[in-house]
Amino acid sequence: MNYKLQIVLAAVAGTALGAAGSCIEALHAQAKPKAYQITELEVIDASALKVFGPLVANAQKTAGGRNLRTTVGRIVGVVGEAPKHIAITEWDSLDQAVAFLNGKAEKDLLPQRDKAIKIIRQYVVEAAN
Numbered sequence: 001m002n003y004k005l006q007i008v009l010a011a012v013a014g015t016a017l018g019a020a021g022s023c024i025e026a027l028h029a030q031a032k033p034k035a036y037q038i039t040e041l042e043v044i045d046a047s048a049l050k051v052f053g054p055l056v057a058n059a060q061k062t063a064g065g066r067n068l069r070t071t072v073g074r075i076v077g078v079v080g081e082a083p084k085h086i087a088i089t090e091w092d093s094l095d096q097a098v099a100f101l102n103g104k105a106e107k108d109l110l111p112q113r114d115k116a117i118k119i120i121r122q123y124v125v126e127a128a129n
Contacts, residue, residue: 040083048116
């Protein structure tokens with residue numbers, strides 16, 4: 001192959017690779033950070049929780065959330081008193097979590113929730129990318 005043609009092809013290939021890398025980096029920078037919904041709770045009625053748990057998990061899944069199944073996991077307090085139970089749900093963005101919490105699916109579950117658990121504190125936290 002002609003030497004000059006090889007240099008031109010190498011330059012074009014290098015430019016294309018550099019442009020592709022810049023596009024990927026720009027797309028990554030545009031991605032919204034994930035958000036985590038944390039609910040500190042007390043169980044009021046264990047049998048009602050067995051009904052409510054799958055309902056809320058399915059509603060969150062339908063809305064794009066991923067329930068981390070922490071409600072019955074062990075909690076170790078490091079500083080201060082640990083809550084009795086914690087539920088954590090991962091969302092693709094803060095907006096998605098807030099939309100679910102303010103939406104119809106969550107509001108429809110309030111009667112079952114109020115029979116099963118008492119919410120001590122609930123918040124959504126946005127993670128840095």
